[in-house]
Amino acid sequence: MKALLTMLNLPYKDESLYELALTHASFANENQTEKNEKLEFLGDSVIGIMMSDYLYREDLADEGTMTKRRAQAVCEEALVKYAETIKLKDYIKLGRGEMNKGANDAMIADAFEALFGAIYLDLGFKWAQKTFDKVIVPNLNLVWNIKDYKSTLQEYIQAGDKRSISYHITKETGPSHNKEFEASVRLDNIITLGVGTGKTKKEAEQNAAKDALKKGNYDHQETL
CATH class of the missing domain: 3.30.160.20 (Double Stranded RNA Binding Domain)
Incomplete structure (x- = not known):
């Protein structure tokens, strides 16, 4: 976990939040601990508002096109592509049964959203925005052709x-x-x-x- 946080250059305060963000329900059920779904819910909104702000400031197109672009940029397939650039899959905690198969795209996308939820809670909007600019913005070219x-x-x-x-x-x-x-x-x-x-x-x-x-x-x- 520390390797991931160091790579993202995060001055984290509460490492347990990031551990929780990467805790899939299968691991949580086996170990009687909390799962990452609430952080996923929060992170989904954090990424959504940042993407809307980015598209507005870039003045890329009209409202309809921006809506379509936002949907492309925050869909599951797009989130997986961003997650791959930081090798997030390697850090997700899975239960024994799921570990044999490995994290699927849905698990990876959920963990990516949860990570942003953790950053927001631990360090605030400013650092969540910095991570968005570092991980998502440079890779938007990978997602514009995704079918929505x-x-x-x-x-x-x-x-x-x-x-x-x-x-x-x-x-x-x-x-x-x-x-x-x-x-x-x-x-x-x-x-x-x-x-x-x-x-x-x-x-x-x-x-x-x-x-x-x-x-x-x-x-x-x-x-x-």
Whole structure:
């Protein structure tokens, strides 16, 4: 852990926060300790506001394009790419069963968000911003080509009669440390357009949107 914090040049105060950030539920369940999910929740918001601020200050495009760019830059696939640049996977604490398989993308993305939550709690917004500038901004070129199916579906739907779409988690299966989620995307909260599954709610929603694009007459072939 100290090697990671030194690499990030963090003048940390509470090392236990960073240990918690990298504690997956499978390890927590086996060792009767706390898991990183609350820090993940916080870190998701920290990264989100910093990305919005970055895109606004860069004045890259209009609101619609910035929204799409933000979705690309904070999706699971993007978070994994950032995490790879600091070898975060090597520091994640897993239970014995998960250790044999290694951390999957969902675990890595969650740990990356939790790390930002820990930095924010330990050192404040200033150091979280410095880490964002050090780890995320230089690697944004790696994520601009990521397909964001939710934004694409939203564009097609709203290009017509301004109808609304919403996402619903319809099923959760598996133990707490290895859940699988099923999501549906609905038009006007009534008509189901697509269904998808994933290891996280975000992944399930993306796959539901992808399913909707495949099924619907949205002239979307070039986006898939």
